[in-house]
Amino acid sequence: MPTVDLATTPLRELNAALHRTKAGGDTSWQVLNPRGQHSVATGVDAPVTVEIDGSVGYYCAGMNKQASVVDQRECRAGRRREHDVGRGSRVAETHREPAGATGCGGLLVIDGNASARCGISMKGIDIVVKGSVGHISAFMAQAGNLVVLGDAGEALGDSIYEADLFVRRHRQAALARIASRSRWPDEHKAVLLKLLNAAGVGNEVDVNSVPPLRLGAQALPLPHR
């Protein structure tokens, strides 16, 4: 398993080596000391797993096809476009918006909190956040599922299209007014259970505790004072 220490190896060499990897080559990579660098493990088009030990900056795992990227500690990750439907990414926590932005497919699991604008403009990606998400998350979310087991900040799902949002708790009184939680079809529960299982919490989380939010077609009001 190749181990690349970004304290001594230029990031371009790591990414170039990942780009050269084809199916059947090294399938597991470890990356040390990213120290907040941007664009770590971007543009990967091979079924590999990249484990990152440390904090990254923007665009981590961006433009990704087929790879799994795991950040064991914290990911100050920025935008990523994941076209893959089979693999996914897992991060411990992210303070850097917007995690999973414009994602087309795959699964992004965040073990802690995601910051603002999580899932902005998501186009089919599934995102499971075990903690909370920040403000304006799922803004203009077109497709895919966002599951939040904690709180959601203000203006969740502003200008949403057809993405589905499942949120366990939220602070927005305005949101509660337009969300209807009375009945939800079994197929939504099945989708949610599948995502929770994929995120490793299917046994711990009661599906009924994370209802879908049915948001109105009109945009939510933007936050103001």
Next chain:
Amino acid sequence: MEIFKEVGRPDEVARRFDLAGMAGTHAIGHTRMATESAVTTNGAHPFTTGLDECLVHNGSLSNHNAVRRDLIRQGLSFQTENDTEVAAGYMTWKMREGASLEQALDASLSALDGFYTFVVGTEAGFGVLRDPIACKPAVMAETDRWVAFGTEYRALVDLPGVENAKVWEPEPARIYRWERH
């Protein structure tokens, strides 16, 4: 409080002013990407808001021309066309009228239109404020020994003990403030 401003690469400017040789309790640094006015030394941040006060800004204001005209009518004067100078002037004016720094920052949320993360430095410490939509990035880190603000985590990565620091994203429209006593 001393303010050093120059045009040039950050590492060269740091060398020219011998930042490495300086010591103190707190400091604010800023690299400007000019959006509303030209790249000049005078246009660089921070702008001073009053004695022992300064302000740096990430973002761009949209109503700065109107606010500048109002402030000029109140007796303030401006050296540049810079939008950030208007924000600094607004704080100065509010505090001249009796507001505390917190009150001035709070008032700016409705008076100033546009994108902003403000970091205000004072003799005793510093304050942080993001506009209510908060699209401009911001991250903070705190340990028992220090508190730091940066636009990106990478700016904080060399701070001693940062790997164990409490790290968070400041909320929009909320004033954060640290002071030495």
